[in-house]
Amino acid sequence: MSLLSDLSNLDLTETTEKIIAEYIWIGGSGLDLRSKARTLNSPITDPALLPKWNYDGSSTGQAPGQDSEVILYPQAVYKDPFRRGKNILVICDAYTPAGEPIPTNKRYAAAQIFSHPDVIVEEPWYGIEQEYTLLQKDVKWPVGWPVGGYPGPQGPYYCATGADKAFGRDIVDAHYKACLYAGINISGVNGEVMPGQWEFQVGPSVGIDAGDQIWAARYILERITEIAGVVLSLDPKPIQGDWNGAGAHTNYSTKSMRIEGGIDVIKKAIEKLGLRHKEHIAAYGEGNERRLTGKHETASIHTFSWGVANRGASVRVGRDTEKDGKGYFEDRRPASNMDPYVVTSMIADTTILWKP
Structure with missing residues (x-):
């Protein structure tokens, strides 16, 4: 060997x-x-x-x-x-x-949107939080979980340390460094609420580059889990019951949102997202209805809502954005298995190009 x-x-x-x-x-x-x-x-x-x-x-x-x-x-x-x-x-x-x-080929249509002059001038920035679950290869059950059984309830696992709380950190760290080596703008990692579930963040990325980098990061993670003999799952609700699902929260801003008075632009953009809620949900990942239940830090798939610092809303505006009167917002609806080309370009299309 x-x-x-x-x-x-x-x-x-x-x-x-x-x-x-x-x-x-x-x-x-x-x-x-x-x-x-x-x-x-x-x-x-x-x-x-x-x-x-x-x-x-x-x-x-x-x-x-x-x-x-x-x-x-x-x-x-x-x-x-x-x-x-x-x-x-x-x-x-x-x-x-x-x-x-x-x-x-979803990249082609996304590139058409991102090459539109009105979109180019707004320089859309994205920061995507990719959640995922690591599964034991032969039983397709999360790593660290007893086969056929369950660990203790959620609470101790989020951003945790310790052999009884954090499962798969070697894979996570290997992926983190591999992405940095590759030139992907990975900005952080953390353990998630459900044991065996992790998250990495990519961004800020501009336009079509956001989709390219997420797909490249997913490929590298697939290769690392292959080497480790672990299965990567992007299922938005890998375990039914009182367990968190997996999303791909998409943080977004335009040049107009990042300058003085940007909060008004943000509010208008969020209003437009609400008007096209059904269209976005249909494109935000298969099986997302199992995740967006109104529980476990999600909003109901059937209604659109937004709020400041509200992780139970469809769209969250950060405290700093509210205080500064400019910044970005987070679309919390995309599922972990979403296509980043579709989601990023659709957000840009709705908030910049679409005229209600």
Whole structure:
């Protein structure tokens, strides 16, 4: 095993200019991450200079067998924390051979919104809080939980320390450092309310970059849990009953919200979000109705509400934002399994472009 480890960690820079590029894309479910690697003759860091590639879409639920070729367009590049050196991770989106985005390519539509002049001038910032649950591989039950049983009730586990309260910290720390190495703007991590559940935050990120970074961070987490023999779950309510669900709270601001008088812009934006509540909920993640019950720090999925420092509301405005009269707000409705391209672009579209 030591020889295998030595070989997988070989430093290629000593013998060749060639690098390995891991092309990453989203599969047919909208959540399954796929990837494959190719050799490039020299280091490349600009996605526009990377070659397009193809894959068998019939094997990912994205194309029929008789016409299965799907084309990958490189969109964002990160350093590879697994192969290291000058090797790279490449976030891609998918197109038909004719150049049309395939139906599961949500990045394309998001990029259209973020390239709109009215959106560009507002410089939308995002900070996304990605919650997730670590499961024991063979039983699909949270790590640290007795198999077929339950731990003590919630209370001691949030941001906790200790072998009886914090489960999976080695995975969390490995992911934290790997994201920093990759160049992802990960801004923190913490243990969550349900034992075996954790959160990482990415941001501030501007526009389409927010979606790219969350998908890259999810890919790195999938790879680390693969190595650890643990299953990553983004289910918004992995355990039924008196346990917290998992969300992807999305913090948001525009240039107009960040300057003097921004609180009025924030209030108008929140009002517009309320008018399109049903449309947003429909796009905020599958199974979210199991999480948004009005309990466990959530608002009911059926009603829209907002408040200052209220974690039981659909949208929360922070105390500092209220005091300063400018800043940001938090949309607490997105589920942990939301597509960040969809959520970020929809918030920008509703608050900046949509005219009620």
